[in-house]
Amino acid sequence: MTTDIKFADERLKLSPFHDRQAALNLRDSWSVWNGYKFAEYYYDSEYEYFCVRNTCGTYDICPMQKYLIEGDAAEAMLNRMVTRDITKLKENRVTYVCWCTNEGRMIDDGTIFKLGPKKFMLTCGSPSLAWLRKANFGFDAVEIKDVTDTLAALSFQGPTTFSVLKEMGLEGIEDLKPFQIGYYDFAGTELMISRTGFTGDLGYELWIENDNALELWDTLYEIGENYGIQPYGEAATNMARLEAGFIMPYMEFNEALKTVHYQHDQTPFELNLGWLVDFNKPLFNGRKALLLDKKNGPKYTLTKLDIEGNKPAEGSYIYGDKKCSLEIGYVTSAMWSPAVKANIAMAMIKTEHLHGEIWAEIYYEKELRQYDKVARCSIKEKPFWAPTRARMTPPEHY
Amino acid sequence: MQHFDTIIIGGGHNGLVCANYLGKAGQKVLLIEASKKLGGLAATREFYPGFRASVAHAINQFPEKIVLDLNLTKFGYKQSSRSMKNIGLDLEGNHVFVTQDGLSGVSDKEVRQYDLYIASLKRFAKALQPFWMKKMPAISGNTIAEILTFIQIGLKLKLLGKKDMRELLRVVSLPARDLMDENFDSDLLKATLSWDALVGSTQAPRSPNNSILTLLYRMAGNHHGHYMLPEGGVQSLIDALTDAAKSVGVEIRCDSPVKKISIKADKNGVKAEGVILDGGEEIRGDRVISALDPKQTFINLVGAEHLEIEFLNRINRLRTDGYVAKLHLALSDIPSFTGIETLDDRFIIAPTMDTIEFAWDDAKYGQCPENPVIEIVIPSLNNPALSPEGGHVLSANIMYIPYRKKGGWSEESKAHLVKKLLNTLNQYSPGLSEKVIHAELLTPVDLEKDWRVTGGHWHHTELALDQMLMMRPTYEAAQYQTPVDDLYICGAGCHPGGGLMGAAGFNAAKVILT
Known part of the structure; x- marks a missing residue:
């Protein structure tokens, strides 16, 4: 990097895909992730969300x-x-x-x-x-x-992704199962693909050395044109991941090494991730504490909620009664889900109140006027959005 | 495969004390020692044909309770009623004599001031006395016993009275320099009195932290900090502990280094189930107690895969670098010190506190001190068996000799240091060099290698406020239990710490037996 640029060290790093992404960022809406310049959205977050759900989209995970x-x-x-x-x-x-x-x-x-x-x-x-x-x-x-700065990575998500990759000539891509890793010849180099993602839908993550990143992008967008390819940013990702029931740092959880206050962070049991904790393993970090957490039961449990009406319950308090006299938790993420056609949310609810009534007090605005309503919530055990196509091998062809 | 109730790793005095109590309680105990002899740093060994010495060369705080409990006098341990004087050597022969009865060789004003000074330190040492032979409460602990100990600590301090309590709380963390300057005028006296606050630590007179607390810890014994040599020397303590252990059925195996503590890891967690020796032999026990230093125990013998991340990192960050070297001289004749009549005392070569401070300044940057400061004992006077007829052994602790010497230790750098030490010694004991048949220098690196103690540190882990009491060696292992089920620790890296005291071994045994 040249040093005659003012504040060179303070400037955001540019992802290897940046040139192409900048050209498509019609709204110049940039955010930051781990020091990288990173799109909040490119054109319209809802439009990008619909591409992910109905066609396909790319999401830059180089900063990951x-x-x-x-x-x-x-x-x-x-x-x-x-x-x-x-x-x-x-x-x-x-x-x-x-x-x-x-x-x-x-x-x-x-x-x-x-x-x-x-x-x-x-x-x-x-x-x-x-x-x-x-x-x-x-x-x-x-x-x-x-290898964050040298291994480029692109999340490629949506129902038409398989067709694009197939048309790229990646031999055997149809056999790649969810959570499997495959290696494919691409432009004289090796392209690693994992069938993974953060949208809950059919999707892949593509891993390639920085030098070949733009060639990968150009190929994807050339073939993807007929399959509705569109870059999507953080906003659309956040919608898709909520439908899939995935947690997000600083929304559902605080990273424990960064919290100041005692227990302003969470245990896996509080986050409903008990299935990730394997006590058959003789030792892992936190095992003794987690055994106790499991035995005593977590104070809060992250819960998926289906909420009456269509007003997103963003930032809402959760109550155990319609009169809102018994506060039992708070919403961490909420949205109207176009795919599920439901008013969905994730909320931290005191475990002891999970079996009673659950109400969300929702504040919303209509043309500068403030309103509030109390809406009944029901608990959803499964992800809001989990289409069978996400798991099919080989995936459907479009 | 042999099976024991308890396997103790490390046959130093703490391992021996622990083995004795468990054996006495009827347990089937195996004590394993890596070297050929028991005793660890207190073991007497031949360092030159016919000449023998132990790294720990005198005793000052071995508890009367352990002597009585284990009936050590029956096994040949005879404490001396005579405590050694601490003599601050002066080149002109104007030495300072510190005895249990007071000072001589200084002005009347200093003599009177010392009486006041030592009286208050004795009161403080007495107030702290109950805590050395006691398991410290865990900070998060809320059992009745733990709360009672907290109350007892508070009460003991309170009972000192307002004035003394204030003074104790003030001085425990005071740099030695400040306390000495407040009380005394003579440079030599100040240096001599601060010696026991500093020796074995990474602290110099001006270092803040807890040198006075260390001094009070050393004053825990019968002679209020003064050293003594039992009949038959330090080895007689080890021999008595060994014979006592054998008498209660403790099985002892020397020359058997332990490679790993064998860990049973299953869905119930991790627990110690025995040891694997260097040769591959496996021995099983219901519990394993390690008298080794915490780094050896956890990092090498247990291993990272069986301990949580933060715990192991806390063990790793323990300060364990030793700064004391040991010099053993085989002498053809008895040495003489200008103006000294009897030699069976403890001599200190540290003319001023600045000399000590500057020695530390050199050492903390990885150099050997320009002017080393030295503590000398001639153990062959008390125990003629240590040397051939007519010969003698001079045993000296040298401060501050860095474990991490810049450029590392070599035969050449050791020879250079020996030469410098002999030069210094010669100034106080003219003609000493001519009497030297052989000189053995043990740097902290040698102590680490041959005595298997990390950093070559006497105390296994620096005795500093942040590594003492319920923080020793670190929380989750400060009550002799460890995060690994059925694995205990009982070495100097546990509360209360090092020195020939045996309290860690005693406390650990008590935890296991109750």
Whole structure:
């Protein structure tokens, strides 16, 4: 980087896809993620959301943190760190994991890719190198390499994605199962594809060295033109992930290493991620604390709500009665879901009140006038949006 | 496969004390020691044909309670009623003598002031006395026993009275320099009196933290901090503890380094179930107690995969670098010190507190001190068996000799240091060099290698306020239990700490037996 640019060190990093994305960012609506310039939306967030649900879209995940963890003890080191048993993870498979402090409070969630018998990739939302190094202390010969800035990654989501990849000539892409990793020849190099994503729909994540990033983009957009391809930003992602029931940092949870107040962070049980915690494993960070949390029951439980009416319950308090005299929780994310045609939300609700009535006090505005209403909520156990096409192998062709 | 109720790793005095109490309570105990002899840093060994010495060269705080409980006198341990003087050596022969009865060699004003000074320190030491032989309450602990201990601590302090309590709270964290300057004028006296507050630590007279607390800890024994040598020397304590242990059925295996603590890891968590020796032999026990230092125990013998991340990182960050080297001289004849008549005392070469401070300044940047400060004992006077007829052994603690010496330790750098030490010693004991048949220098690196103690640190873990009491070695392991079920620790890295005291071994045994 040249140093004669003013404030060079303060400027946002540009993703390897930036040139193409900037050209398509009609509204110049930029946000920041881990120091990267990153689109909030390109044209209209709802439009982009509909592309993800009905055709296909690309979402730049270059700013997502990516760590290669390699060596004889790599598996043991990661297995001690995360709550899930990754010794069961097969090669070329991906699994969703979370990791906690020794007090059982969640530090972050992410995915682990098993790239080889002794080689893993960990991805997560926030920089975690310091924690990884701490977790690595005491293990010999494990190399941790931050590849965030060198490995370009593009999330490619939506029902027509498979058709685009197929038409690109990626041999065997039809056999790639959910959470599986495949390697494909592309432009004289290797393109790694995992059938993963953050939308709950059919989708892939494409991994390629920075140098080949633009060529990948151009190919996708050339073929994708007939399949409704559109870049989408953070806003559309947030809609899609809520429908899929995925949690978001700083909405559903606080990263435990960054909270100031005691227990302003969460345990996996509070986040309804108990299924990620494997007590059959003799030791993992937070095990003792989480056993206690499980035994005593979490104070709050993250709950999916279907709310009467169509007013999004953003920021609402949750009550145990219609008169709103018994406060039992708060909404973390809410939206009107076009795909499900329902007023949906995720809320932290005191566990002891989960079996009673649940009401949301919703404030909304109409042409500068403030209104409020109290709406009945019902609990949804399953993700709001989980189409069968997301799981089909081979996926449907469009 | 053999099976024991308890397997204790490490046959130093804490391991021995712990083994004794458990054996006495009827447990089937195995005590495993890596080296050929028991005793750890207190073991007497031949360092030159016919000449023997132990790294720990005198005793000052071994509790009467343990002597009585274990009937150690029956096993040949004879404490001396004579405590050693601490003698601050002066080049001109104007030495300062610190005895249990008071001072000599200084002005009357200093003598009177010392009486006041030592009286208040004795009151403080007495107030703290109950806590050394006691398990510290966990900070998060809320059992009745733990709350009672908190109350007892508060009450003991309160009972000192307003004036003393204020003074104790003021001085425990005071730099030694300030306390000495407040009380005394003589440079040599100040340096001599601060020696026991500083030796074995990374603290110099001006360092804040807890040197006075360390001094009070050392005053826990019968002689209020003065050292003594039992008949037969330090080895007689180890021999008595060994024989006592054997008499209650403790099985002892020397020359058997432990490679790993074997851990049973299943859906019930992780628990210790025995040890694996270097040769691969496996021995099972209902519980394992490690008398080794915390880093050895947790990082090497248990391993990262069996401990949570924060705990292991706290163990790793413990300050464990030793700063005391040991010099053993085989002498052809008894040495003489200008103006000294009897030699069976403890001599300190530290003319001023600045000398000590500057020695530390050198050491903290990885250098050997330009002017080393030295504590000398001649143990062969008390125990003639340590040297051939006519010969003698001079045993010296040298401060501050860095574990992490810039450029590392080599035979050459050791020889250079020995030469410098002999030069210094010669100034106080003219003609000493000619009597030296052999000199052995043990740097902290040597102590680490041959005594298997991390950093070559006497106390396994620095005795500093943040690593003491319920923080020693760190929370979650400060009550002798560890995060691994059925694994306990009982070494100097536990409360109350190092020195030939055995309180950690005693306290650990008590936790297991109750």
